[in-house]
Amino acid sequence: MSPKTTGLSAWLTDDAPASRAQANLGRAYDIFRRLCRNPLAALGMAILLVLVICAAFAPWIAPYSPIGQDLPNRLLPPSAAHWMGTDELGRDIFSRVVHGARLTLLIVGLVAVISAPVGLILGAVSGYFGGWVDRILMGITDIFLSLPKLILALAFVAALGPGIENAIIAIAITAWPPYARLARAETLTFRAAEFVQAARLAGGSHARVIGLHILPLCTSSTIIRVTLDMAGIILTAAGLGFLGLGAQPPLPEWGAMISRGRAFILDQWWVATMPGFAIIVVSLGFCFLGDGLRDVLDPKSGDKA
Amino acid sequence: MSTDVESGAISGPPAPVRRGGRRFAGLRRLAEFLVILAFTFLGLLAITFFIGRVIPIDPVLSVVGDRATTAQYEAARIAMGLDQPLPVQFVHYVGDVFSGDLGRSVSTNRPVADDLARVFPATLEMATIGIVIGVLLGVPLGVLSAVKRGRLIDQLIRIFALLGYSVPAFWLGLVGLALFYAGLGWVGGPGRVDIFYDGLVDPVTGLLLVDSLIAGDLDVFFSALDHIILPATILGFFSLAYIARMTRSFMLDQLGQEYVTTARVKGVPEWKVIWVHAFGTIRVPLITVIGLSYAALLEGSVMIETVFSWPGIGNYLTTALFNADMNAVLGATLVIGTVFILINKLSDVLYRILDPRSRT
Numbered sequence: 201m202s203p204k205t206t207g208l209s210a211w212l213t214d215d216a217p218a219s220r221a222q223a224n225l226g227r228a229y230d231i232f233r234r235l236c237r238n239p240l241a242a243l244g245m246a247i248l249l250v251l252v253i254c255a256a257f258a259p260w261i262a263p264y265s266p267i268g269q270d271l272p273n274r275l276l277p278p279s280a281a282h283w284m285g286t287d288e289l290g291r292d293i294f295s296r297v298v299h300g301a302r303l304t305l306l307i308v309g310l311v312a313v314i315s316a317p318v319g320l321i322l323g324a325v326s327g328y329f330g331g332w333v334d335r336i337l338m339g340i341t342d343i344f345l346s347l348p349k350l351i352l353a354l355a356f357v358a359a360l361g362p363g364i365e366n367a368i369i370a371i372a373i374t375a376w377p378p379y380a381r382l383a384r385a386e387t388l389t390f391r392a393a394e395f396v397q398a399a400r401l402a403g404g405s406h407a408r409v410i411g412l413h414i415l416p417l418c419t420s421s422t423i424i425r426v427t428l429d430m431a432g433i434i435l436t437a438a439g440l441g442f443l444g445l446g447a448q449p450p451l452p453e454w455g456a457m458i459s460r461g462r463a464f465i466l467d468q469w470w471v472a473t474m475p476g477f478a479i480i481v482v483s484l485g486f487c488f489l490g491d492g493l494r495d496v497l498d499p500k501s502g503d504k505a
Numbered sequence: 506m507s508t509d510v511e512s513g514a515i516s517g518p519p520a521p522v523r524r525g526g527r528r529f530a531g532l533r534r535l536a537e538f539l540v541i542l543a544f545t546f547l548g549l550l551a552i553t554f555f556i557g558r559v560i561p562i563d564p565v566l567s568v569v570g571d572r573a574t575t576a577q578y579e580a581a582r583i584a585m586g587l588d589q590p591l592p593v594q595f596v597h598y599v600g601d602v603f604s605g606d607l608g609r610s611v612s613t614n615r616p617v618a619d620d621l622a623r624v625f626p627a628t629l630e631m632a633t634i635g636i637v638i639g640v641l642l643g644v645p646l647g648v649l650s651a652v653k654r655g656r657l658i659d660q661l662i663r664i665f666a667l668l669g670y671s672v673p674a675f676w677l678g679l680v681g682l683a684l685f686y687a688g689l690g691w692v693g694g695p696g697r698v699d700i701f702y703d704g705l706v707d708p709v710t711g712l713l714l715v716d717s718l719i720a721g722d723l724d725v726f727f728s729a730l731d732h733i734i735l736p737a738t739i740l741g742f743f744s745l746a747y748i749a750r751m752t753r754s755f756m757l758d759q760l761g762q763e764y765v766t767t768a769r770v771k772g773v774p775e776w777k778v779i780w781v782h783a784f785g786t787i788r789v790p791l792i793t794v795i796g797l798s799y800a801a802l803l804e805g806s807v808m809i810e811t812v813f814s815w816p817g818i819g820n821y822l823t824t825a826l827f828n829a830d831m832n833a834v835l836g837a838t839l840v841i842g843t844v845f846i847l848i849n850k851l852s853d854v855l856y857r858i859l860d861p862r863s864r865t
Contacts, residue, residue, distance in 0.1 A: 355552075359831075439673065476672075480668070
C-alpha cells in the first residue's frame with residue numbers, strides 16, 4: 201500500500217471532501233489503511249476474506265459434492281485426493297468444510313442483523329428519554345445480561361425445536377443486551393448536545409432525532425462489539441450443532457460435523473478435528489479484526505486488552 | 506468503560522451527600538442489592554415460565570397420554586392449573602419454585618430438585634478446579650504480557666488467550682481425550698472415576714475428591730484425580746484466557762501511571778514495582794473478573810460434561826433435552842441461572858466493599 205499522490209488514493213485522502221460520499225469513503229479508506237498496518241488485524245481481514253470467497257464460490261472451490269455419498273471410500277485419511285479425508289459416508293470433508301462456510305456466514309450474519317439493531321434502538325431510546333423508560337428497558341436488559349447465554353439459548357432451542365432457524369433465533373435473543381447497554385452509554389454522552397437540541401428546535405421528531413442523529417453516532421462502537429462477539433456466536437452455533445439442536449443432517453454445519461466424528465475420534469481423528477480447525481481459524485479471524493478495529497476506531501483503549 | 510461515560514456526561518460534578526444519607530448508605534445499598542437480585546431472579550423465572558408455555562409439547566398430554574378421553578384431558582388440565590390465566594399460573598409457578606418443587610422428571614421419574622441436588626456437586630468440583638487452574642496460570646501470564654508489552658512473548662500470550670475465545674470447548678475435549686487418554690494414556694477417560702471404584706465411597710459432600718479423603722480411600726482419590734484433571738484443565742483454559750486478557754489490560758493501565766514512574770525513580774526494585782505497587786491496585790477488579798469467569802465456567806461445563814460423560818448438571822441438561830424432558834431442562838436452567846446470577850452480583854458487591862474508591 202504505497203501512498204500515491206494522484207488518482208483514487210488522492211481523492212480518498214483529500215483533506216477537503218467535496219461530498220458526503222467522498223468523506224465517508226475517505227474515512228473508510230483511512231480505517232482500512234490503518235488496519236492493514238496492524239499485522240493481526242490484517243490477518244483477520246485476510247481470514248474473513250477467504251471465508252467470504254469460500255461461501256460465495258463453494259460449488260466451484262469444493263472438489264466433491266458436500267452431501268453425495270461414496271460408501272466404498274468411507275473414512276479415508278487425508279490424502280492428495282481428499283485433503284481432509286472422508287467421513288463415515290464417504291463424503292469429502294474438505295468439500296463439506298467449504299460449503300459449511302455458507303452456513304457459518306448465514307448464522308453470524310443473521311444474528312448480527314437481528315440483534316444489533318434491536319439492541320441499538322432499545323439502548324438509544326432508553327438513553328434518550330431517560331426516566332422510567334430508561335429504568336424499565338435497562339432493567340430488562342440487565343436481567344438478560346445476568347443470565348447465562350448458552351444455557352438460555354439451549355432452553356429456547358429446546359422449546360422451539362431443533363433446526364438452524366431456531367438456533368439463529370435463540371442466539372439472537374441472547375445476543376442483543378450488550379448492544380443496548382453500549383448504545384445507551386453512547387446516547388447519554390450526546391443527549392444534551394447542541395446538535396440534538398438544534399434538530400429538535402428545527403422541528404425534528406423524537407424518532408427522527410434518534411434515527412438520524414443519534415444512532416449513526418453509535419455505529420462504530422457497535423461494529424467493534426459485534427465483531428468481537430462474532431467468535432462467541434460461532435462457538436454457540438457450533439455448540440448447538442454439536443448437541444444436535446442446530447443445523448440438521450445432511451447440512452455440512454461445522455459443529456454437527458464434529459459431533460458425527462465423535463464416534464471415530466480414536467481411530468479416524470480427522471473426521472472430528474478438521475471442522476474444528478475451520479471454526480478456530482474463523483473465530484480467531486473475527487477476534488483479530490475486532491481487536492484491530494477497536495485500536496483504530498477507539499484510540500482511548502490503545503492496544504490494551 | 507460504559508459507566509465512566511455515563512457518570513461523566515450526565516451527572517457532572519458529584520451530587521452533595523445528603524445529611525443522614527451517609528449513615529444509612531450501607532443499609533440502603535444492601536436493600537437496593539436485594540431488590541435488584543429479586544428482580545433479576547423473577548426475570549429468570551419469567552423466562553423459564555415463558556419457555557415452559559411456548560413449547561410445542563402439550564404438558565397435559567405428557568401426563569395423561571394420548572389415549573385419554575376429552576373429559577380426562579380436561580380434568581387433568583384443571584388439576585394442573587392450566588385453565589387459569591397466565592399471571593395466576595406464573596404466581597403458582599413462583600410459589601412452587603420457592604418451595605423447592607421443580608416438577609417431576611419424565612426420564613428419571615424422580616423430582617427434578619432431587620436430581621439436581623445429586624448432580625450439582627460434580628459440576629461444582631470440576632468448575633472449582635478449573636478456576637484454580639485458570640487463576641494460577643492466567644494472572645501471571647497476564648502480568649508477564651503487560652510487562653513485556655509489544656515483545657514476542659506478549660504477542661504469543663495474546664494469541665494464546667485469544668484461542669480461548671475461538672476454540673470450541675467440545676472440540677478441545679474430544680482432541681484432549683484422543684491425545685492424552687487414548688494416545689498417551691496420561692489421564693483417565695470419561696466419567697468421574699474408574700468403573701471398579703464406582704460407588705465405593707459414601708457421598709458426604711458429593712465432591713468425590715473430598716469424599717474419598719474423608720473415607721480415607723486413596724485409590725479412589727487418585728483415580729478421581731486422574732479423571733478430573735483433563736476436563737478441569739480444558740475448562741480452566743477458557744477462564745485462563747479471559748483472566749489473562751483482563752489482567753494484562755488492568756496492568757497496562759497501572760504501569761502507565763505516574764506513581765509507577767515515581768517508584769522507579771526512587772529506586773524501588775522492578776519486581777516490587779510490578780507485584781506490590783501495580784499489582785496491589787488491580788487485585789480488587791481482578792476479584793470481579795475471577796467471579797465472572799467462575800460463573801461462566803459453570804455454564805461452560807455443559808459442553809465439557811457432554812464430551813467427558815461427566816455426571817454433572819450440564820450432562821443432566823443435555824440428556825433431558827434429548828428426552829424432551831421439559832421439567833428437567835427448565836429446572837437445570839433455573840439452577841445454573843441462579844448460581845450464575847448470585848456469583849455475578851456477589852462479585853459486584855465484593856468489589857464495592859473492597860475498593861476504597863467506591864466508598865462514599
